[in-house]
Amino acid sequence: MISVSIIGAGNVATHLYKAFIKAETISVVQWYNRDIRKLAMFQSDVETIDNLSELKPADIYIIAVSDDAISHISEQLPFENRFVVHTSGSVSVYDIDKKNRRGVFYPLQTFSKNVPVAMETVPICIETIGKKDAPLLKLLGKSMGCKTHKVNSDQRRTLHLAAVFVNNFTNQLYRVAHEITESEGVEFDILKPLILETANKVQNISPYLAQTGPAKRNDKKTIKKHLKLLENEQHQAIYKLLTASIKKTQGVSNKKVVKNKTK
Amino acid sequence: MISVSIIGAGNVATHLYKAFIKAETISVVQWYNRDIRKLAMFQSDVETIDNLSELKPADIYIIAVSDDAISHISEQLPFENRFVVHTSGSVSVYDIDKKNRRGVFYPLQTFSKNVPVAMETVPICIETIGKKDAPLLKLLGKSMGCKTHKVNSDQRRTLHLAAVFVNNFTNQLYRVAHEITESEGVEFDILKPLILETANKVQNISPYLAQTGPAKRNDKKTIKKHLKLLENEQHQAIYKLLTASIKKTQGVSNKKVVKNKTK
Structure with a gap:
């Protein structure tokens, strides 16, 4: 079982959440958003929070927020040496605060609100700074039924x-x-x-x-x-x-x- | 039964031919091309000719040649008052010689050699100078399983x-x-x-x-x-x-x- 917590409530975050709860070997521990009202419709299925200090242990923390906010929110995470990834195509993996293990989990697809996407057709581009962390991201993609592709920052x-x-x-x-x-x-x-x-x-x-x-x-x-x-x-x-x-x-x-x- | 003869051996002509022979209520009388060798692989299934004077009576003659050649080949047809259509998106219906009844049967799709197309998904834009000729073109499209759309020249x-x-x-x-x-x-x-x-x-x-x-x-x-x-x-x-x-x-x-x- 892979435990994940999601940070952010945009289109990517929502599509990922829906794919995670469908997968048998993924459990969503918590879902954070600054404005918790945006998560209201999911609060009966998952623990929703609006305070980063409430984040519990999880195998992977997935930051799915706007590009500009990734760096800032990663600094505010109240823990160290855990595995934190963002989902952006253009932001460097080094934008994530270095107090944690870092990676990228970039689903190459167009996500709109209310337009369902067959997640199993979405290629996931993965990147990690620590070599040891790569297999877990690969497994996360595979558990969603996706093909994963290891790419470096330039390629992404x-x-x-x-x-x-x-x-x-x-x-x-x-x-x-x-x-x-x-x-x-x-x-x-x-x-x-x-x-x-x-x-x-x-x-x-x-x-x-x-x-x-x-x-x-x-x-x-x-x-x-x-x-x-x-x-x-x-x-x-x-x-x-x-x-x-x-x-x-x-x-x-x-x-x-x-x-x-x-x- | 609608009888048609095809003039030309390009991508549109070939895709139309294949759709026509599949349709139960369409018979292909003849297939003309200047260079008859291009029709060699079909000659056991249909009468192929390279001389316009050999054209037999048919309900519809379909000119599927390059835009520039439509006018010239329509002048050379050795008959009058029959129903002649071209398949081009941009050529005027008046480019067809006026000695025959004129129309357009324009399949709005991209045709490449050796790439099969599900013809029943292709919209056919039809136009006729004589109002009486429109139902036959519509029926031709319907017999291929296509949706037809009556459009005027500007719209086409x-x-x-x-x-x-x-x-x-x-x-x-x-x-x-x-x-x-x-x-x-x-x-x-x-x-x-x-x-x-x-x-x-x-x-x-x-x-x-x-x-x-x-x-x-x-x-x-x-x-x-x-x-x-x-x-x-x-x-x-x-x-x-x-x-x-x-x-x-x-x-x-x-x-x-x-x-x-x-x-």
């Missing part, structure tokens, strides 16, 4: 950055498409199967191979038509920049025929 | 443009993430569940509500870190532009506190 930061591209930025492209269709009175819903298929496709082939469309074909006529259709300047800028990026990736030249040209 | 063009954002541009963001992770020796595979979940999320909630991340939170510290990490200038430009776009959508101000400021 890189994954977090790449996640912004495939999640936040991709979602913004969906939003732009929503704005474009809405302005013409077309249902955004018609695009939903395409959105899913685009994500599905790269599960099996590389994004490079999966690419199609006017930029890859260097179809100047269509690109020109599209730019004319776009009324919003920011949408135009996104269209131009990503078209240029596709062309570069796919090795499409802007010049049609360049013969015997010297610099 | 808008959908095609929006599709470039949610498909080609999104796929390019996956590619950028691939480049970023590869440069740090991290497996791109770790991002795949996040890619799927991002697409899944907007099946039920709007992209606006689904948004998370540093740009939405106006987390300047993380944004600065990310821009520092990005070595490729084009990646930096994409990061900046999409961050600005998210901020605009989500109503995040760039100025922290602007008090009593007059222009």
